[in-house]
Amino acid sequence: MMNPFKYGTIVTGKDFADRKDELKLLIQELTSGQNMILYSPRRYGKSSLMINVLEALKNNGILTAYIDMYGCVFLSDLVDDLVEKTVLPAYGTLEKTSKFLRSAFSGIRPEFTVNSDGSFKVSLKKEVASQGEKAVLDKILDAPEQLAKAKGKPLVVVFDEFQEIVNLDGDVLENLMRSHFQHHEHVSYVFMGSKRHILEEIFEDANRPFYRFAKPFPLGKIPIKEFKQFITTKFEETNIHIDSATIDLMLKFTDGHPYFTQQLCHELWNLAYENKTVKEVDVTKAIQELLRIHKDLFVKQWDTLTIHQKKLLVGLSWEERVTKIYASSFIEKYELISSSHVYRAMEPLLKDGTVEKIDDTYSLTDVFFKEWVKSKTRGTTSVD
Ligand SMILES: Nc1ncnc2c1ncn2[C@@H]1O[C@H](COP(=O)(O)OP(=O)(O)OP(=O)(O)O)[C@@H](O)[C@H]1O
Numbered sequence: 001m002m003n004p005f006k007y008g009t010i011v012t013g014k015d016f017a018d019r020k021d022e023l024k025l026l027i028q029e030l031t032s033g034q035n036m037i038l039y040s041p042r043r044y045g046k047s048s049l050m051i052n053v054l055e056a057l058k059n060n061g062i063l064t065a066y067i068d069m070y071g072c073v074f075l076s077d078l079v080d081d082l083v084e085k086t087v088l089p090a091y092g093t094l095e096k097t098s099k100f101l102r103s104a105f106s107g108i109r110p111e112f113t114v115n116s117d118g119s120f121k122v123s124l125k126k127e128v129a130s131q132g133e134k135a136v137l138d139k140i141l142d143a144p145e146q147l148a149k150a151k152g153k154p155l156v157v158v159f160d161e162f163q164e165i166v167n168l169d170g171d172v173l174e175n176l177m178r179s180h181f182q183h184h185e186h187v188s189y190v191f192m193g194s195k196r197h198i199l200e201e202i203f204e205d206a207n208r209p210f211y212r213f214a215k216p217f218p219l220g221k222i223p224i225k226e227f228k229q230f231i232t233t234k235f236e237e238t239n240i241h242i243d244s245a246t247i248d249l250m251l252k253f254t255d256g257h258p259y260f261t262q263q264l265c266h267e268l269w270n271l272a273y274e275n276k277t278v279k280e281v282d283v284t285k286a287i288q289e290l291l292r293i294h295k296d297l298f299v300k301q302w303d304t305l306t307i308h309q310k311k312l313l314v315g316l317s318w319e320e321r322v323t324k325i326y327a328s329s330f331i332e333k334y335e336l337i338s339s340s341h342v343y344r345a346m347e348p349l350l351k352d353g354t355v356e357k358i359d360d361t362y363s364l365t366d367v368f369f370k371e372w373v374k375s376k377t378r379g380t381t382s383v384d
């Protein structure tokens with residue numbers, strides 16, 4: 001029997017829990033032509049949510065495209081993706097795709113190669129080589145609007161991991177994208193990512209081209225009640241008995257974090273598979289097993305930290321809800337010297353996602369890393 005708890009991949013259908021309100025709202029906004037920014041800390045389920053949104057939009061007769069900018073290392077990759085992920089799926093065949101591009105843009109003749117799974121890879125590298133990448137982009141950035149018009153249907157284009165734009169000649173590309181997209185009447189754009197500070201700089205700085213171009217939509221965790229229902233059903237469907245208190249215990253540990261909850265449930269399900277029952281002690285066993293698996297990674301992560309960063313993480317791991325990291329009581333308790341030392345230690349941790357700040361509370365993003373830090377350190381219980 002297959003383990004019903006999936007993690008590390010996009011989840012859809014029966015593997016996708018709740019998100020009813022988010023689905024409804026995003027479908028509504030995008031159907032009405034609103035551009036959106038969807039952001040959250042890593043692994044909260046942005047990509048999964050958006051793939052489910054696109055599925056629903058498709059069923060409503062709307063054209064959709066999903067471009068993952070994580071793999072865009074060169075500007076020409078984005079050029080190719082704009083055709084491969086937007087135009088090709090809408091036309092289905094190479095002939096029709098080529099015909100559309102020829103009629104919409106002069107001097108664009110894509111090359112196609114077949115992938116091992118039978119799908120097609122599009123390349124406009126020849127055009128880029130002869131005309132220059134900016135000149136080709138200047139045409140191809142209008143492909144979404146041209147496509148929507150040609151098909152007589154609205155189109156939703158998603159750029160996942162949009163923060164990667166800063167590595168792709170950011171300023172120039174931002175200007176170029178904005179100057180085209182602002183004229184697109186039949187296309188809604190979604191910009192997604194987990195590097196909040198980069199997205200905020202792009203969309204909230206009045207001097208940047210994308211200033212207020214899209215409506216922010218911060219994605220939270222899955223509410224405990226809905227997640228609990230999902231977990232209960234998954235265990236029930238695979239004939240494994242688990243009581244309500246054990247699920248509560250697990251969700252308390254993961255704080256309802258979508259990825260870590262699925263990871264812990266996955267491990268717990270493996271442990272329970274033979275005996276068909278989960279006991280509370282199995283939760284501890286599953287956590288220990290995950291700590292064992294990730295030990296090398298955590299050691300490496302810890303070794304890269306400065307002493308002040310280690311002290312900060314000790315504080316965040318041992319205390320329940322930390323809000324006042326600049327208060328003198330916190331600084332004294334963890335020997336952090338001054339608020340500027342705290343700031344310098346904290347900024348990189350927030351930027352790389354080791355720590356997340358939600359409302360005013362700081363916490364370690366990875367609940368297993370937090371547990372590992374606790375297992376290795378003493379906190380400051382002796383000082384109190
Ligand atoms: N609605 C959901 N129901 C159940 N599990 C979910 C849900 N959303 C996310 N998950 C869990 O979280 C994992 C990560 O989801 P996903 O890749 O969509 O997140 P993400 O925010 O796009 O992550 P990243 O920041 O790494 O791009 C999934 O593999 C799954 O285990």
Ligand SMILES: [Mg+2]
Nearest residue numbers: 046047048160
């Ligand atoms: Mg993602």
